[in-house]
Amino acid sequence: MTTIEAYQAKDYKSDLKPIWCPGCGDFGVVQAIYRALANVGRPPHEIAFVSGIGCSSRIPGYTTVYGFNSVHGRALPIAQGIKLANPELLVLVAGGDGDGFSIGGGHVAHAIRRNMDLTYIIMDNQIYGLTKGQLSPTSPRGLKTVTSGYGSMEDPVNPLLYVLGYGGRFVAQGSPADMAGLAQMIEEAIRFPGFAFVNVQSPCVTYGQPDQQLKFQKQRMVSLDSLGHDAGDRLKAMEMAQAYGDKIYTGVFYREPTPAPAYEYYVRDRQQVLAGEAVDRSRILDGFAPPA
């Protein structure tokens, strides 16, 4: 495994030039990830970074780690397969709000309750960027988009409450408007020994709403620390999370005070307990000999 060497942010930055629009919030997110990874200090080849499809899901390609830019909505199952195949790896998962809470929404609950040691980062721009401006599951009610010309008729998903509600053990929210805070939060999420969720208010400059843009975000941002929020209290966290769509609280909403063992711990335990019962593979069919 790893010896902690001195890694710098640039060691995680690839040569691929991002396709993102100038000013896209995702630039800030990838910078924060470089910094967080450098602080954690795992060599790039021991890291797997999985995403779905969307502008935001391009992100693994802009890092030097083992990336997997997969298909729309399926990053979490793929990441879980990677983690179980090799629990030593540091596994990051990322994508857009559509990727995570619409097409992939069904997987989130199960990733949470299985609690593998993964870090899941959503770049929440409340719009579909890649497909050019359709309604997203986190778009506010009434929003007019190319697929809701007369205004959206449905309530948005609240990603923070969603994850807290399913028992999420680490839930945080950040914004590229506060780079240092975002990098630190992602680092903390990576270090959390279980499923950790970071919702990033990452504005789409091309299709997003005006009040989502960084300079307006700054006016709506309030750090949870400054409010003396107790991150060990799930109910309090859920109360604060209600403000989603209105205020932007940043920081850690909830962190399980005494983290439970992650899924892969139980897997290893079961493998170790049963290893003694293995027969030589060439004799696997002996198991089908009728009982003498």
Add this chain to the structure above:
Amino acid sequence: MLTDLSIGMAGSGGDGIVSAGDSLMTALAIEGYFAMLTKSFGPQIRGGESSFRLRVATTPVRCPGGALDVAVALNWDDFLKFGAELPVTDRTVVLYEAASKVAPDALPLKGVTPRAAVAVPIEQMAREIAGTEKGKNTIVLGLVAGYFGLAQAAILAGLKKRFGKKGEDVLVRNERAFQAGVEYAQAHPIPSLEPMAPPAARTPRLLTDGNDMTGAAAIFAGCTFFGGYPITPSTEIMQYLTREIWKYGGTVLQCEDEIAGIGACVGASFAGKKVMTATSGPGMSLKTEILGLASIAELPLVAVNVQRGGPSTGIPTKSEQSDLFQAAFSAHGDVVRPVLAPTSVADTFGTVVEAFNMAEQYQTPVIVLSDQEIGQRKEAFERIDTSKFQLVDRLRPGDADLEPYIRFRDTETGVSPLSHPGMERGNYLASGIEHNEHGAPTANGAVHARMNEKRLRKLDPLALRRDLFETYGPADAPIALVAWGSLAGVVVEARDMADAEGLAVKVLVPKLLYPVAEEVYREFFASVRAGLVVEQSHQGQLYRVLRMFVDVPRGLKPFARSGSNPFSPDEVLARVREIAGQFRADREPVGQAG
């Protein structure tokens, strides 16, 4: 003496039909017989009617067979529900419950007079001797053993195992019930009934079903990750692996749906493991998008489809061969995924091992098309020499390949060395987006064309895999039968029967269904003037796929029907006789242009 015997039995849920079939099967396998057991149930989840048919022989059993030699009806209502699955003819001996008050000459079997009909007070004997109606199935085991001199010692040993745990009293009652069945048979002989010949050798056979065999083959092949979601009739694969895979350092993840199941597999394959998922038709539909991802990201993966009656929920408990089109053509994009089909429980071992080898060799998803019949029937078969099977591992980058590492390097074979997270200097971006050799995303048409060509070229050697086809009969025979999956055994047996009648017929059994190995078919069809592609699908899907790629002989026709209607060797033989008759009359190929 008999060398081949088919027994069918039906009753209601509480009658212990299934455990009677299993007990008999186990005893026969221990004695050294070859045998095949298929069970069938009504639509109820528990209770309801159930049945089995068991065929035992002194030589390997290829298919469940046709008409029964012995039919046991614990009650007529339930028996009749199984219709064509338990066919009674004039050569069948019928044993039935006397309490049904049906006279032996008034059986509710339309237009059939069985060879003999014996009303046995099964229920009464069970109550009096075993002390409970639950002993009915033990009485029947005694009857069958008594009439045919079958495996008495092994059945008794099985009873000891099964009832020993429940206390001395229960065991003794059941032993007595068995004995009473045997004695009843001796006291009521059926004229000219022959006993079963002893097995050729007293070596115990292996005994399992196709689904457990799939799990075992996967472990043999080195599979250490399974992701899936339960669906009939494939679930036993996951269940087997859930018991076994941990012992080999592996993991089973029961996922939230089939998409997550194959997604987790793709992830684990990316991370360097041999992986498998298994499902049935509807689940396969859900997996289709990620099969495309595995194809373009060039990741090895085995996906098993244990086919059932479709579309949609269809008939989940019955066999059909109607997912061939789906397996071959459900992909988006220009892609070929190899499709393999096992022909029996025993053959499932080699087929699944082959699927893993192919997946690893060519870094591609491979589909195994099993079917409910093979997946859930039990066979007693000859031991398999596992040392005959070589295992293939994916091409991993050597030092030279890592300076620098080009993940999708367009090599001569089209196969590029594949690293995995954890390997130093092997870092790359896997993606479902089209990419260049380095893995960088691209929308360039020229690169796309080149990468498509590479991904397809690497599968070219499959066209030369003659070893994935079985042939039977004289190479120059003018009449041919083609069949795959569980119908292969039916057709091969029909051919043997035709041969015994002096008809020159040959059989082709493709185990590689897709890509279509055109040359293999061309050679096989060279002598063929007429014949049948025998399939359990309404459209005759293999026949149609063949017509897409091969000039099939004009006289080759589909003999196809929907699932849940089993084929028997007799009816295939009858069709062959017809063809041969016409053939002699015309001395011209039968049939019109197809």
